[in-house]
Every structure is written in C-alpha cells, then in structure tokens.
Amino acid sequence: xxxxxxxxxxxxxxxxxxxxxxxxxxxLAGERGxxxxxxxxxxxxxxxxxxxxxxxxxxxxPHTGNSIRVGITGVPGAGKSTxxxxxxxxxxxxxxxxxxxxxxxxxxxxxxxxxxDKTRMEFLAHHxxxxxxxxxxxxxxxxxxxxxxxxxxxxxxxGYDLILVETVGVGQSEGIVRGMxxxxxxxxxxxxxxxxxxxxxxxMELVDAIVINKADGxxxxxxxxxxxxxxxxxxxxxxxxxxxxxxAHTCSxxxxxxIEELFEIIHQFIHETKExxxxxxxxxxxxxDWMSQLVQxxxxxxxxxxxxxxLMKKLESKVKQNELSPSEAVDVLFNKD
Amino acid sequence: xxxxxxxxxxxxxxxxxxxxxxxxxxxLAGERGxxxxxxxxxxxxxxxxxxxxxxxxxxxxPHTGNSIRVGITGVPGAGKSTxxxxxxxxxxxxxxxxxxxxxxxxxxxxxxxxxxDKTRMEFLAHHxxxxxxxxxxxxxxxxxxxxxxxxxxxxxxxGYDLILVETVGVGQSEGIVRGMxxxxxxxxxxxxxxxxxxxxxxxMELVDAIVINKADGxxxxxxxxxxxxxxxxxxxxxxxxxxxxxxAHTCSxxxxxxIEELFEIIHQFIHETKExxxxxxxxxxxxxDWMSQLVQxxxxxxxxxxxxxxLMKKLESKVKQNELSPSEAVDVLFNKD
Numbered sequence: 001x002x003x004x005x006x007x008x009x010x011x012x013x014x015x016x017x018x019x020x021x022x023x024x025x026x027x028l029a030g031e032r033g034x035x036x037x038x039x040x041x042x043x044x045x046x047x048x049x050x051x052x053x054x055x056x057x058x059x060x061x062p063h064t065g066n067s068i069r070v071g072i073t074g075v076p077g078a079g080k081s082t083x084x085x086x087x088x089x090x091x092x093x094x095x096x097x098x099x100x101x102x103x104x105x106x107x108x109x110x111x112x113x114x115x116x117d118k119t120r121m122e123f124l125a126h127h128x129x130x131x132x133x134x135x136x137x138x139x140x141x142x143x144x145x146x147x148x149x150x151x152x153x154x155x156x157x158x159g160y161d162l163i164l165v166e167t168v169g170v171g172q173s174e175g176i177v178r179g180m181x182x183x184x185x186x187x188x189x190x191x192x193x194x195x196x197x198x199x200x201x202x203x204m205e206l207v208d209a210i211v212i213n214k215a216d217g218x219x220x221x222x223x224x225x226x227x228x229x230x231x232x233x234x235x236x237x238x239x240x241x242x243x244x245x246x247x248a249h250t251c252s253x254x255x256x257x258x259i260e261e262l263f264e265i266i267h268q269f270i271h272e273t274k275e276x277x278x279x280x281x282x283x284x285x286x287x288x289d290w291m292s293q294l295v296q297x298x299x300x301x302x303x304x305x306x307x308x309x310x311l312m313k314k315l316e317s318k319v320k321q322n323e324l325s326p327s328e329a330v331d332v333l334f335n336k337d
Numbered sequence: 338x339x340x341x342x343x344x345x346x347x348x349x350x351x352x353x354x355x356x357x358x359x360x361x362x363x364x365l366a367g368e369r370g371x372x373x374x375x376x377x378x379x380x381x382x383x384x385x386x387x388x389x390x391x392x393x394x395x396x397x398x399p400h401t402g403n404s405i406r407v408g409i410t411g412v413p414g415a416g417k418s419t420x421x422x423x424x425x426x427x428x429x430x431x432x433x434x435x436x437x438x439x440x441x442x443x444x445x446x447x448x449x450x451x452x453x454d455k456t457r458m459e460f461l462a463h464h465x466x467x468x469x470x471x472x473x474x475x476x477x478x479x480x481x482x483x484x485x486x487x488x489x490x491x492x493x494x495x496g497y498d499l500i501l502v503e504t505v506g507v508g509q510s511e512g513i514v515r516g517m518x519x520x521x522x523x524x525x526x527x528x529x530x531x532x533x534x535x536x537x538x539x540x541m542e543l544v545d546a547i548v549i550n551k552a553d554g555x556x557x558x559x560x561x562x563x564x565x566x567x568x569x570x571x572x573x574x575x576x577x578x579x580x581x582x583x584x585a586h587t588c589s590x591x592x593x594x595x596i597e598e599l600f601e602i603i604h605q606f607i608h609e610t611k612e613x614x615x616x617x618x619x620x621x622x623x624x625x626d627w628m629s630q631l632v633q634x635x636x637x638x639x640x641x642x643x644x645x646x647x648l649m650k651k652l653e654s655k656v657k658q659n660e661l662s663p664s665e666a667v668d669v670l671f672n673k674d
Contacts, residue, residue, distance in 0.1 A: 051668075053664075054662065054664045054665050054668055057662045057664060057665070058661070058662050058664075058665045061659060061660075061661075061662050062659075064659075065659065146664070149663075150662075150664065153662070202539035202542055204574075205539055229573070232569070233570055233573050236566075236570050237541075284657045287656045287657065287659070287663055288653050288656055288657060288663075290663045291652070291653065291656050291663035291666050291667060294663055294664060294667040295649075295667055295670065296633070298667060298671055299636045299637065299640055300636065303636055312632075315628070316625050316628065319624045319625055319628050320621040320624065320625060322398060322399075322401075322402065322624070323398075324395070324398075325391065325394045325395050325398050325487075325490070326486075326624055326625075326627045326628035326631055327390075327391045327394060327395075327483070327487065327631060328391050328394070328395045329628050330628060330631040330632055330635060331388075331391055333632065334635055
C-alpha cells in the first residue's frame with residue numbers, strides 16, 4: 001500500500017490473468033461483480049484486453065438478444081433520470097431485470113457522466129434486479145458506442161431483459177443510441193417548437209414515441225397542446241420503424257401518470273415488429289452497420305498516426321484558405337508514407 | 338475508321354498528352370470545348386488521369402468560387418427540368434452565365450441520366466451562355482460527388498457565375514448536393530404529406546426554400562394550402578442555414594409565375610449570409626468535409642481488394658446470423674493480411 005507503483009503492477013497482472021471461460025460462466029450465473037469486471041475489460045483500451053474482451057463477447061453471444069432495448073433521449077432538464085426511475089419502478093413490479101446504461105458524449109471530455117448522479121434514481125440504485133452503469137468516461141464517440149453495444153450483450157447474458165440506454169440529445173449521440181436499440185423515445189417538455197430548435201436535426205425522424213414529461217399541475221394544459229403540436233409534425237414525417245406510426249404522449253414521472261400506458265405502447269411495438277419480422281431485421285441491420293463502423297474505425301486508427309494527424313491539420317487549414325484543392329491535399333496526405 | 342481498336346489507341350494517346358497548362362488557359366478563356374475536355378478528364382477513373390485532373394483543378398483554384406451554387410431536389414415528376422428551364426431563362430436575361438449539372442444516383446446504374454433528356458430545356462440547351470452537363474454515368478456515389486464538385490470549380494474558372502446542381506430526392510444524393518451548394522431548394526407538388534412520405538428522411542431540414550410547383554389553373558388553391566402545410570412544419574425545425582428562416586413558396590414554371598420572386602429570395606440569402614460570414618464559413622466547412630470524405634474513400638479503396646470484399650461479405654452474413662460478434666468479425670478481417 002505504501003508503494004503505489006507496486007500496486008499498479010499487481011493489478012495489471014491480475015487483469016491479464018483473467019480466465020475468460022470462468023468469467024463468462026459467472027456472468028451467465030448473474031453475478032453482478034463479474035458483470036462489472038467484464039464491462040471494465042470491454043472498456044479497456046489496451047490491445048491485449050481487447051482480444052480478451054472479444055473472446056468474452058464471442059463466448060457469451062449465444063446467450064444474448066433476449067431483451068427489449070429502449071433508447072431514451074432528451075435535452076438536459078427534460079427529466080430523463082426521474083422518468084427512468086419511475087419507468088424502472090413499474091418494470092421491476094412486472095418482474096423485469098433492468099440494466100440502465102448511458103452514452104454520454106460529454107463524459108469523455110469532462111470525466112463526469114449523466115448517470116453519475118444516482119440520487120435521482122434512488123429506488124433503482126438500490127434494487128437487486130437493477131444494474132446501473134454510467135457512460136464509459138474515455139475514448140471517442142465511436143469507441144464509446146462499441147463499449148456500450150458490447151455492454152448490452154453482457155447484460156443480456158447476465159439475464160437483464162430490459163435495457164435502457166440514456167443519452168443527451170446533442171451531437172451525434174442519439175443516432176448512435178438509435179442504432180443500438182429496438183425502441184427509441186424522445187423525452188420532451190412543453191413548448192415543442194422552442195425545444196426542437198436546440199436539438200439535433202432529424203431527431204424527430206428517429207423516434208418511435210415522444211413523451212412530454214412533467215404534464216402535471218399548471219403545466220398540464222400546455223403539455224397537451226405540445227402533444228398535439230408534435231403529432232401534427234409526426235404526421236408529415238416518414239416513420240423510424242417500418243409499419244409503426246410514432247405518436248406523442250403526455251406523462252408525469254412525478255405523479256407516476258402515463259408510465260403504465262407507455263409500457264403498453266412498447267409491448268405493442270415489440271409484438272407488432274416481431275410479427276412483421278422488422279424486429280429481427282433491424283437487429284441484423286444494426287449488427288452489420290456496427291461491423292462496418294468498426295472497420296472504418298480500425299482503418300482510421302491504423303492510418304492516422306501522430307504525424308499524419310498533424311499533417312491533416314495543416315492541410316485542412318490550407319484547404320480552408322482555398323490554397324489547396326481537397327483532392328490535391330489528399331494526394332499529399334497519402335504520398336507522405 | 339475500319340479498325341475501332343486503332344482509333345481507341347489513338348484517342349488514349351491524345352488524352353495522355355494533355356498539356357494541363359494550356360488546357361487551363363483555354364478554360365479560363367471560356368472555351369466550351371476545353372471545359373468539356375477538362376470535365377472528361379475529371380471523370381476518368383485512370384490513375385494517371387487523376388493526377389492530371391488534380392493538377393488542373395489545383396491550377397484553376399485561384400479563379401474559382403465566384404458563383405452562386407444552387408442545389409435543386411425533388412421527386413421525379415416534380416417538374417425539375419421545366420423549372421430549371423424557366424429559372425434559367427430569367428437568369429440569362431439578368432446576364433448570368435449558367436452551368437447546369439446533375440448528381441444522379443440512378444445514372445451510374447442505368448447509364449441514363451436525369452439531364453439526358455434535354456428536350457425539356459430547349460431554350461437553355463441552345464443558349465451560348467448556358468453550359469449543360471449530365472451526371473457522370475459511372476462510379477460510386479462518392480466518386481460522382483467528387484467529379485461534380487470539381488466540375489463546379491472548372492465551370493467557375495470558365496466564368497459561369499450561377500451553378501445549378503439538380504438531383505432526385507432519393508437515397509443520399511440530396512445530402513451530397515446540399516454539401517456542395519450555397520442555397521438548397523426543394524421542388525414539390527401539392528399534397529405535402531403524401532409526397533414527403535416517399536422522400537428521404539431529414540430532407541426538410543436541409544432546405545433553404547421549398548417551392549410548390551405547378552401552382553396554376555385548378556391546382557392553384559391546393560398549392561397554396563400545401564404551402565401553408567409546409568410552412569407549419571418548417572416552423573418547428575432547425576434551419577439549414579444559420580440565421581435564415583426557410584419558407585415555402587408557390588410557383589408556376591409553365592406560366593413563369595413566382596420565378597422572379599425566387600430570384601429575389603436567393604439574392605437576399607446570398608447577401609445576408611455574406612454579411613454574417615456564414616457564406617464563407619459554409620464553403621470552408623464544405624471543402625474540409627469533402628477532404629475528409631476523400632480520405633475515407635482512399636482508405637477504403639486501398640484496404641478493400643477483391644479478397645477482402647469477399648471475406649467481408651462472408652463475415653457479414655455470419656454477423657447477421659448472430660454466429661460471430663461484430664468485433665470478432667473485424668478481427669478476422671484485419672488479421673487476414
């Protein structure tokens with residue numbers, strides 16, 4: 001304990017010794033500690049850990065897929081944590097085992113995470129049937145997406161059958177979460193127009209449902225008006241899921257109103273998309289897309305060493321100044337091997 | 338003439354002998370034949386032509402950028418050609434030199450092009466101040482995008498100061514055309530809702546204006562209603578261009594109504610965005626994005642030889658069957674070097 005370096009070496013050795021087979025067995029048995037350990041392995045950036053992690057995911061693969069994967073997005077302040085607490089409570093009563101994950105583009109910069117503050121999920125945080133894991137706090141958005149996708153698989157192997165993936169509706173993160181979930185939900189507040197202005201373009205065309213939260217007290221009438229506004233827009237847009245008409249709904253997480261109804265909607269969605277085959281179709285598509293993205297990440301990682309990165313920056317600024325055509329710049333980049 | 342092979346060899350030699358410096362001079366002098374020759378060089382897939390093409394673009398670069406680049410999209414039947422004919426006539430009267438280009442995802446498959454049929458642009462097709470070039474008829478969508486972008490630069494160097502780029506509103510082509518133009522226009526017909534259902538997601542959030550065409554005769558009232566419907570939706574969406582509120586308008590290309598008004602709108606748009614700096618900003622962003630896309634195309638071209646392509650297909654089908662995790666599949670793909 002007096003020599004921190006020694007401790008680190010010891011830890012590293014322990015990690016390397018991981019027996020994937022026995023870890024997989026313990027995860028399948030539902031051991032929370034082993035699940036956490038597996039996820040930590042997935043989140044490691046060391047190359048030898050990556051190989052181990054791939055082995056682990058591969059060996060658990062036959063035991064994955066048996067869950068409902070729900071993505072939840074909304075601007076900060078839309079009440080995501082409170083809503084998940086309320087929704088999760090209902091799910092636990094229905095005997096679901098719930099995993100709550102997050103893809104948080106800010107956490108990789110700030111080190112903080114939207115799920116870091118568990119005080120808003122006090123019930124879920126202490127319930128034996130609930131597993132909460134904050135967003136990986138390092139890596140690119142593509143890397144975080146890979147980690148979260150593999151974490152979903154591990155949680156499923158551990159017996160969690162309702163996976164909630166939370167994200168803030170800015171940048172590209174909603175598209176990434178949409179790409180790893182079956183049902184995608186936008187949590188909103190009253191005043192649809194104002195709120196949408198600040199959101200990522202095209203978000204309305206990603207959602208399977210919109211929930212206007214905090215529809216209680218003096219806010220209720222306005223929430224109903226906002227619901228109508230959203231339904232008006234949704235009417236004109238192509239649906240995110242073939243054959244499913246997305247609708248807006250009101251809800252009060254605080255008073256537990258509208259939560260049960262949303263559960264019914266999700267059940268109906270899963271039932272219908274399984275009937276039409278769209279459920280399986282989407283999961284196949286998602287897995288293949290994910291593979292394509294991994295290929296692109298790998299290609300870029302192997303090409304862009306520090307020297308290439310620096311050169312790219314210099315070339316970009318010349319292109320911006322119109323001194324160099326993009327084609328010519330790329331020629332320079334590739335000839336500098 | 339009796340020996341087609343001989344002719345081809347002769348042609349090839351001629352092409353290779355191209356003196357870039359003199360070609361560039363002729364293009365700058367506004368010689369149409371040389372402009373066509375330059376574009377043909379850009380559209381060639383031979384590697385030694387690519388180098389020449391890069392040289393050409395690079396040498397003309399200081400003389401590019403002085404045009405208004407307008408993208409036009411709409412489903413087949415929305416009347417794009419008739420509208421361009423009408424809009425182009427007005428532009429010619431205002432002393433513009435016009436280039437009409439196209440990005441046509443179908444032409445690379447079918448060999449046909451949306452601009453192939455010049456009969457609908459009879460006035461423009463024969464006017465000395467107008468240059469019409471159909472979509473490149475071979476290559477991937479990314480390749481076609483590169484060619485069209487470089488063709489824009491060549492046309493600008495040749496003195497064309499209004500560039501119209503037409504595309505069919507399906508697939509990814511509108512996003513690509515949005516990415517190479519200053520002002521982006523959606524041509525639509527009456528019945529906004531029905532029409533939008535068939536269009537690419539997110540298109541409403543790419544546009545700077547919507548024009549409901551064929552607003553004449555018995556169709557006029559319905560066109561005005563459609564205009565209101567579109568404006569209703571646009572109100573809720575984030576604008577494609579910072580500081581610019583996109584609106585819907587009616588127009589009759591047949592009776593030449595609403596064309597002059599749209600000209601005013603585009604002028605106002607260019608004026609305002611130049612004032613705020615957004616015009617230059619967007620062009621810089623577009624050039625840098627294009628460079629990034631070229632890098633990705635190059636990386637993929639150099640990695641995916643035939644063997645890798647075949648392996649990728651096999652792995653994809655295993656991933657679809659859930660036999661292989663995406664991460665494991667990518668490992669296999671990259672270890673097979």
